Amino acid sequence: MPIARPTAEDLINPGPAEQRALAALQHYQQWDSGYSTQQRTRPQTIGCALVDSPVGLAAWIYEKMWSWTDNNGHPEDALSRTAILDNLTLYWLTATGASSARLYWESFGSFAPSDITMPVACSAFPKEILPAPRKWVERHCTNLVHWHDLDQGGHFAAWEQPQVFVRELREAFGAMG
Structure with missing residues (x-):
């Protein structure tokens, strides 16, 4: 579950991914x-x-x-x-x-946003509780080595989509060398 918060700038002219994330945040x-x-x-x-x-x-x-x-x-x-x-x-x-x-x-x-400089991989499942657009995540994850927007899955992605989850893990660790 990629976690990131919008900035004031994100609220001014959000793109489609940001609009979906903001709507999900409001619903949540x-x-x-x-x-x-x-x-x-x-x-x-x-x-x-x-x-x-x-x-x-x-x-x-x-x-x-x-x-x-x-x-x-x-x-x-x-x-x-x-x-x-x-x-x-x-x-x-x-x-x-x-x-x-x-x-x-x-x-x-301890949920304060701070920069993460180690390699990070994110699998963005569409029915996650609070979807975070890549743009927001990249601000805090300065070494994002893998990002994949998926077609199915929610908060319990490993449970709902085990084959997809395993594939994502393999791709993520493969990207980390």
Whole structure:
């Protein structure tokens, strides 16, 4: 997931990729960011519910699968029912719902944009939560060695499109020598 923020200049005369990214950002802020606010400010509140109720855990995660996969209105368009149940079971049996929520609280303070000078490879999947145009990413990733805009996939790209993901990894590491 390439992460980058727009600058004030990006807002003046955005191109098509930037317009899509800005629209996605607006949609996220208005409709999809509640989970993030909850997890970065009060992770233990939701964490207790996620480890106490299998139905609560399933609802919390399944909604993300619905929202963040490249589907046609149903998560099972992108992921098999077995894969979904396997994932939910893994979270439930390991009781990792709370720790996965707490990760937001632990990491949000260090989310400041800073330049990355090491080699970077990005695979831009179209249904990513917050798509970042290459132009925005290049500002902070000064050694971008691989960029590929893909036709399918969402936030769970490795899970949804495993063959494509492996191909992207091979191309990325190949570009790094």
